[in-house]
Amino acid sequence: MVIFILEFIVALQSAMFHELIIWVAAFIFIVFYRYNLRKFIVPMLVVCLSFLFILQGAKPVYRQIIDQNSSPLESLTLLKDSMFQQIGDLSFQGDITKFSDSLPRFNQGWIVNDVMNYVPLFEPYAYGQTISRGLYMSIVPRFFDKNKQTAGGQALFEQYTGQLLTNTVMNISLLGEMYVNFGRIGAIICMFIFGLLIGFLYKNIFLLSFQSPLWWAWIPYVGFYAFKAEEGFAEILSWIIKSLVVMAVIIFLANFFTKRENEVFPSVK
Numbered sequence: 684m685v686i687f688i689l690e691f692i693v694a695l696q697s698a699m700f701h702e703l704i705i706w707v708a709a710f711i712f713i714v715f716y717r718y719n720l721r722k723f724i725v726p727m728l729v730v731c732l733s734f735l736f737i738l739q740g741a742k743p744v745y746r747q748i749i750d751q752n753s754s755p756l757e758s759l760t761l762l763k764d765s766m767f768q769q770i771g772d773l774s775f776q777g778d779i780t781k782f783s784d785s786l787p788r789f790n791q792g793w794i795v796n797d798v799m800n801y802v803p804l805f806e807p808y809a810y811g812q813t814i815s816r817g818l819y820m821s822i823v824p825r826f827f828d829k830n831k832q833t834a835g836g837q838a839l840f841e842q843y844t845g846q847l848l849t850n851t852v853m854n855i856s857l858l859g860e861m862y863v864n865f866g867r868i869g870a871i872i873c874m875f876i877f878g879l880l881i882g883f884l885y886k887n888i889f890l891l892s893f894q895s896p897l898w899w900a901w902i903p904y905v906g907f908y909a910f911k912a913e914e915g916f917a918e919i920l921s922w923i924i925k926s927l928v929v930m931a932v933i934i935f936l937a938n939f940f941t942k943r944e945n946e947v948f949p950s951v952k
Contacts, residue, residue, distance in 0.1 A: 690706055695758035701911070702907075705907065706903060710903070741768070791856055791913055794844070794856050795855075797844040798855050802863055809864045813839065813915070816917065817915065817916040821917060821921040837853070839915060840853055856912055856913050856914065861873040861916075885902065888905075907926070
């Protein structure tokens with residue numbers, strides 16, 4: 684709960700809610716699975732989707748009035764007012780067309796569509812160049828290469844869609860990047876292999892959860908960037924590798940201190 688509160692404060696101050704939404708969604712999935720709340724899935728989905736549409740419509744207004752120096756309570760009040768204004772506009776005016784701009788944000792397929800329209804007609808295939816660069820970025824620490832490219836993907840987006848980004852930063856998504864490198868059939872094969880690898884990781888964490896339910900907490904952490912639709916290969920691979928290292932270190936330390944405690948207090952079980 685402390686982490687959720689901190690994440691919520693960061694989202695309020697930055698007016699960026701994507702990461703908070705993913706963490707909350709993962710938390711809801713785990714709670715529903717843990718307590719077998721299947722009969723509440725449909726009502727929860729309706730509530731969550733309604734909230735997302737209202738939040739998406741309220742964000743432009745909120746970003747215009749938010750002050751980076753505002754306290755968390757003041758920011759929360761501003762967000763609440765913006766969302767209630769959005770609800771009022773929908774209720775009294777009945778203008779649902781204003782939500783049409785929100786739909787592409789929930790359906791990231793438009794990114795892949797733009798990539799396929801632009802490559803190879805205006806930009807040639809990369810033939811593995813972005814993949815090799817992503818491997819290099821993920822494996823080589825910045826300590827050994829201070830000029831290593833930072834994560835982001837804006838350059839890839841502009842290069843392979845022909846569109847300029849001004850007020851936002853996004854990548855061409857993993858599927859779009861696979862298409863850029865290997866074409867239509869190659870992208871399908873690569874995404875299938877990627878799905879197998881993620882499934883293998885998920886399966887092993889699932890089996891370990893029979894030993895301790897705390898293993899479920901690692902799924903949203905390790906797979907965080909894989910859940911984000913517009914992230915590229917470099918960002919996803921780098922996050923998974925680093926998060927697995929953090930996970931291994933924490934588990935090692937936890938086992939070490941637990942073992943030491945049992946040696947000092949052998950009667951404690």
